[in-house]
Amino acid sequence: MDYLIEKASWRDFFDLYRLEKTVFAQDAWPWFDLLIVLTFPGFVRLKAVSGGQMIGFAAGEFRRGDGAGWVVTLGVLPEYRRKGVGQALLRQCEEWLNSKRIRLCVRKSNLPALKLYQREGYVVYTTWPNYYQGGEDALVLEKIFPS
Template sequence: MKVRLERCRKRYLGQVMDIERRSFEQPYEREVFESYLGSDLFIVALDNDRVIGYAIATVKGVIVSIAVLPEYRRRGVGKMMLEKLLLYVATGKIKLTLRVSNLGAHRFYEHMGFVREGVIRNYYENGEDAFIMVIRR
């Protein structure tokens, strides 16, 4: 598999939405993705022309979302995308929130050097708490 990273273009949004729906209980709406189009911090991972992952960050140092197609997980794609975004957001504190139940992602972020900074109670619609994780650059 030869994976390349690119800025997300409009024509990839359908595939990004498919990954989103297959990855999250409460997927973001298409409009959320549209609002990040044009940003260097909205990237996709491509295997030939198939979108196999996406990641979004903001210039202020927030990781908005990252997901990889289930059948492509544990092959370094998430790491490749997050490393690229961390290069763009080069200084200061980079932050994200995730469900306390999302153990796989928790391990992933720890592997990438993030540490747990706190908990936000009742952060999600179903009442679940969120962990705040940070990395300093």
């Protein structure tokens, strides 16, 4: 499958809105959070595109408060999964963040994502109890890059 990873912008709002609903269902961000991630300075926002369609999206930011880059979202449309798109988006996001520590959070039960993150070198940093809708805990994962 041919796809490209490109920088996203506010022009991708409606595509991202549709992708978000499909990929995250109950955890989908509200539209104003999507607009923020597409427009606010300091965010890296990347889209995977195949045949003119947005098939995946990732975003991250550096948070001074905890001295770490955060991957704040990562998702791939169901029919394009297990083709390396998620891994490619994650790696490019990490590259853009260019931080010694990178963190992200994930539902405890989200095995596909946990497998991907484990494979990419993330380990559990802490747990945020009752973080997600429905009361599920979040695992906060961290990857430390050698300096």
